[in-house]
Amino acid sequence: MSDRIKEKLNILADAAKYDVSCSSSGSNRKNKDKGLGNASNGICHAYTEDGRCVSLLKILLTNFCIYDCAYCVSRKSNDIKRAAFTVQEVVDLTINFYRRNYIEGLFLSSGIFTNADYTMERLVQVAKKLRLEHNFNGYIHLKAIPGASEELMKEAGKWADRLSINVEMPTEKSLALLAPDKKREDMIKPMQYLKQEILANKEEKKIFKKAPSFAPAGQSTQMVIGATPETDLEILYMANGFYKTMNMRRVYYSGYVPISNDNRLPAIGTPVPMIRENRLYQADWLMRFYGFKVNEIVDKQNPLLDIDIDPKLGWALRNMNLFPMDINTIDYQLLMRVPGIGIQSANKITAARKFSRMTWEHLKKIGISMNRAKYFIHTDSEFEKKDLQPLQIKQIIMQEGNSKYKPNFSSQLKMF
Amino acid sequence: MNIVIYDGSFEGLMTAVFEIYEYKIVQPNIVNSNKETGSLFGKVHEVHTNKDKTARVFKKLKDKLTPNAFSNLYKTFLSETREIENLLYRYIAYILSSNASVENDYSNPDVLALQQLSRKVHREKHRMEAFVRFQLTQDQLYFCLIQPDYNVLSLISKHFEKRYADQRWLIYDSRRKYGLYYDLKRVEEVSMRFENDFNDKAALKTICDEKEELYQKLWCIYFGSVNIAARKNMKLHIQHMPKRYWRYLTEKNNIN
Incomplete structure (x- = not known):
């Protein structure tokens, strides 16, 4: 019995790992009646050798699937070992991992077996059992199965902290090419439903504090990048749309890991587009936390993010007419836009300059990255004297800076 | 002076x-x-x-x-x-x-x-909230050894008390020789002496719950399975989980 469960875990964790979300924050579930667990800010309990955070027990209920999406390891036509957990097995694993402080909770997804409702119903059962029979207050993220009924979605939101529906591909065209059985509409419709329910629940909670929560950590989505020829412009506009119109908490970008010899897809052995993925996340952060509009990051003339420099530096170099800025007077919003200054440093600078005029010495101590920032700011007496063109600045920064991607680049080239 | x-x-x-x-x-x-x-x-x-x-x-x-x-x-x-x-x-x-x-x-x-x-x-403090790995003993106590860089036990007490309200647990700082013990009612500071090295597998078997080994094994299988080999990045891995903490991390000691 224990060997079988080991094998199942091996198969079903392996198949779930391409879902990149591992966030366990954003909920505020309290420990109820001296039960088990709570969910608040999220903790990464471990990091895998690829450097990704392990916060949740992320597994599929089963990798049997009726669909044949080309980019997915669990596609029907793929000749792999199949397995399925029982509801009780998932519950036991979750509880026992949680009690040992291995995880923050459960992220349960599944291949589609029989039909959408049948699958969704089982996912909901797991969450319900955890909450009701085990008084489990840890984090639960359920995948909402496209095409499942609204009643089941509603039930899922009652027990889960977060729900997500993956949009899978950045454009409808790519989806039609790689996942002919799936329709974009089947994904967008439930997203809209969830958005309405989440917003309605928020309003309800304002009036009745004790009203039961509906997916308090909101909804998220994911798209595979690098499997199809979309530009970063298309990808980021799509993400921006999700943030603006769907109230998404997060959009995840999953660099395509080649897993198939299908000639519609990059061949096995093609490097994972990790740097591009990282640039997309940086752009995503600029939109969500730094007050950038999507059209400041990419536009028709620049549909692709620079691979060798980050998007904030890229923006600054395209807008040199705005610089250099006076570090002692510019407002917070602009301060955050200076390359080399992050949110934390911007906070510190605005606090500190109430007491004294900032000098470069101060800025270094505070921890801003002067090798970038110095081309874009000046203090009362200090500034970078050389009159440099954007391209020259870029070259100097790249030479001086030790990009974390340099070693990555070379190891990837060596591997393949 | x-x-x-x-x-x-x-x-x-x-x-x-x-x-x-x-x-x-x-x-x-x-x-x-x-x-x-x-x-x-x-x-x-x-x-x-x-x-x-x-x-x-x-x-x-x-x-x-x-x-x-x-x-x-x-x-x-x-x-x-x-x-x-x-x-x-x-x-x-x-x-x-x-x-x-x-x-x-x-x-x-x-x-x-x-x-x-x-x-x-x-x-x-945050690292310790993440890196505690409880092991279940025969008398149903979840215990864990840690060696934090700083003396953070008093800072993590609340977190564990709130989260694991329905299980008895003990977190012991093996460098500073004291620990926190929760008895389902309150957390107390305790000091005690350990005879066994808890990383010794044979010793582990004698004091641990019969299911403990299985769940440690399952955790290690899980830890291995979620890794994507094509994205290997040991530098980042070690940056997030510095080697000095590996000693008490189940997944780093129990491989196979």
Whole structure:
């Protein structure tokens, strides 16, 4: 019995790992009646050798699937070992991992077996059992199965902290090419439903504090990048749309890991587009936390993010007419836009300059990255004297800076 | 230089601060009596920890500081770094000397140093909340050994009490030789001696619950399975999970 469960875990964790979300924050579930667990800010309990955070027990209920999406390891036509957990097995694993402080909770997804409702119903059962029979207050993220009924979605939101529906591909065209059985509409419709329910629940909670929560950590989505020829412009506009119109908490970008010899897809052995993925996340952060509009990051003339420099530096170099800025007077919003200054440093600078005029010495101590920032700011007496063109600045920064991607680049080239 | 000796407790340090003002001690050098200090030149003033004096310092500081900055004082004290007493004294003196609120004056080296150190301690607290790996014993106690860089047990107590409200647990700092024990009602500080090395698998079997080995194994399988080999990045892995913590991490000791 224990060997079988080991094998199942091996198969079903392996198949779930391409879902990149591992966030366990954003909920505020309290420990109820001296039960088990709570969910608040999220903790990464471990990091895998690829450097990704392990916060949740992320597994599929089963990798049997009726669909044949080309980019997915669990596609029907793929000749792999199949397995399925029982509801009780998932519950036991979750509880026992949680009690040992291995995880923050459960992220349960599944291949589609029989039909959408049948699958969704089982996912909901797991969450319900955890909450009701085990008084489990840890984090639960359920995948909402496209095409499942609204009643089941509603039930899922009652027990889960977060729900997500993956949009899978950045454009409808790519989806039609790689996942002919799936329709974009089947994904967008439930997203809209969830958005309405989440917003309605928020309003309800304002009036009745004790009203039961509906997916308090909101909804998220994911798209595979690098499997199809979309530009970063298309990808980021799509993400921006999700943030603006769907109230998404997060959009995840999953660099395509080649897993198939299908000639519609990059061949096995093609490097994972990790740097591009990282640039997309940086752009995503600029939109969500730094007050950038999507059209400041990419536009028709620049549909692709620079691979060798980050998007904030890229923006600054395209807008040199705005610089250099006076570090002692510019407002917070602009301060955050200076390359080399992050949110934390911007906070510190605005606090500190109430007491004294900032000098470069101060800025270094505070921890801003002067090798970038110095081309874009000046203090009362200090500034970078050389009159440099954007391209020259870029070259100097790249030479001086030790990009974390340099070693990555070379190891990837060596591997393949 | 005037030497001020205190007993190593946070309350003791606050008393010392009080007495530096009370006795107008100039150029104080505060020294922990439990630590090797080498030769001490200068006048020596010995501090006896005093509740009232501590409370008066606390009250004054609470008036002057935001709750966050106030709690940073204690956090930085837990770092146990060299000269921490004198840094805290200089910081407090600066706070008290100024009429305006100066806790965010990062152009002052002591304010900045304190802020940076408190962040380090906070990060260590967070790491311990992440890296505790409980093992279940036959008498249904979840226990774990840790060796944090800083003395953060008191900072993580609340977190574990709230989260694991329905199981008995023990978290033991094997370097500082004391731990936290939760008995389903409250958390207490305990010290005890361990005979066994809990990383020894044979010893483990004798005291652990029969299912413990299985779940450790399952966790290791899981840890291995979620890794994407095509994205291997050991530098990042080690940056997030520095090697000094591996000793007590199940997934790093139990592979196969």
